[in-house]
Amino acid sequence: MKRFIQGEHRGQSTLLPESLDDYVNDTNPVRVVDVFVDELDLVKLGFESAIPADTGRPAYHPSILLKIYIYGYLNRIQSSRRLEREAQRNVELMWLTGRLMPDFKTIANFRKDNGKAIRGVCRQFVVLCQQLGLFAGSLIAIDGSKFKAFNNRDRNFTSAKLKRRMEEIEASIHRYLTALDAADQQDRPASDPNVVHLEERIAKLKAQMKELQLIETQLNESPDKQVSLTDPDARSMMTRGTGIVGYNVQTAVDTKHHLIVAHEVTNVGSDRDQLSPMAKQAREAMGTEKLSVVADRGYFKSEEILACHDAEIVAYVPKP
Known part of the structure; x- marks a missing residue:
């Protein structure tokens, strides 16, 4: 040493x-x-x-x-x-x-x-x-971040995912029924362990099918055609090429000291509809009349830029 x-x-x-x-x-x-x-x-x-x-x-x-x-x-x-x-x-x-x-x-x-x-x-x-003068007063940056919910991906359902799951269960039931028919042709007794196991698997799959049918009813009643069983508000959304079940947190940050001015938790995966609401919320929080906002190309939407213009907010968003 x-x-x-x-x-x-x-x-x-x-x-x-x-x-x-x-x-x-x-x-x-x-x-x-x-x-x-x-x-x-x-x-x-x-x-x-x-x-x-x-x-x-x-x-x-x-x-x-x-x-x-x-x-x-x-x-x-x-x-x-x-x-x-x-x-x-x-x-x-x-x-x-x-x-x-x-x-x-x-x-x-x-x-x-x-x-x-x-x-x-x-x-x-x-x-x-x-009061301490820590805000630039006229320029903020807006961005969104995806946060994973406790809801597992297997506990989130869309129409395509539900249809795929039902087809998988139906295929499994058909496979087990075929195996039962083969057992009947071989004159196996009902107490045979393999036969009992097949019957238990079929009963379990039928119960899962009934649960999925109930979820299908909820899915049809949902406005965005999504259902999350653990966190009802969580939604499936894309992030960096992969999918997560979570939330999209919008944040408006002052460009002078990088302090958070306003934030909002949404379950909409896209940022395109969030520009004007976040800009207006930030202006109200800062108590200023004139405001300029900067955002990335994910926020580019002509209707949102027009809404900012009508509210006398200058938006700088690159065109995709």
Whole structure:
């Protein structure tokens, strides 16, 4: 180990800082998160349990859970289980929460039950950025990103996929019935293991066919002719040459400091109809009269560009 940087021995006694505050320097982003959340009116924003109940076990204050959620967003930690783990070992989160360690279910329920209130927090952040002069004020960029849902591809159905699945099941049933007929010609008893197995397979396939027929009814009633069984809102869409079942998240970003001005979650795979809605939403959030938007060629649609022009928004979109 000569000529290498040497570490300390694990048995060496070390004098650590006495205060947890000494571990977080003055320029750490968690200090901004702490001040920002503490200044919010969580009751007015509509957070559940912002006013404690008179009875029952005391709950975590929404500000603590909101700080954990924002910290996870800043550090790309989406899983509630990972956030629970970070709260137990991460010094920044310990400082931010006062060493409180909510379990993953509490974090997940907070995120699920306060979606509207969290969107209100995003609007308050945009207002703060305006007051601090962090927006260029006249130019934004719009783009979309595909996010995979929990819904498996096998649990998403379109007309073509449903028809193909039904044909496969019908072919399997026909194959097993042919095998049963061959067994009858060989005078095999009904208790023969092969015969019992074939009958069980046929019964199972017929049950699957009935389920697919019910899904076909839902599919015919669906406006976009798609059905997702796990996440009803998720849709099949193309991304980089492959298909995923998920969502198309539209984002409007300020070109000065790359701050998100507005966002919207859609289940439409194409970006062509999203230019004018996102531009109008961004202008409203920024509180400006004149606005120019930049987008890639996936947003090129004459009707959308005309809608931006009518709203006095200048759109720069390359023609495909």
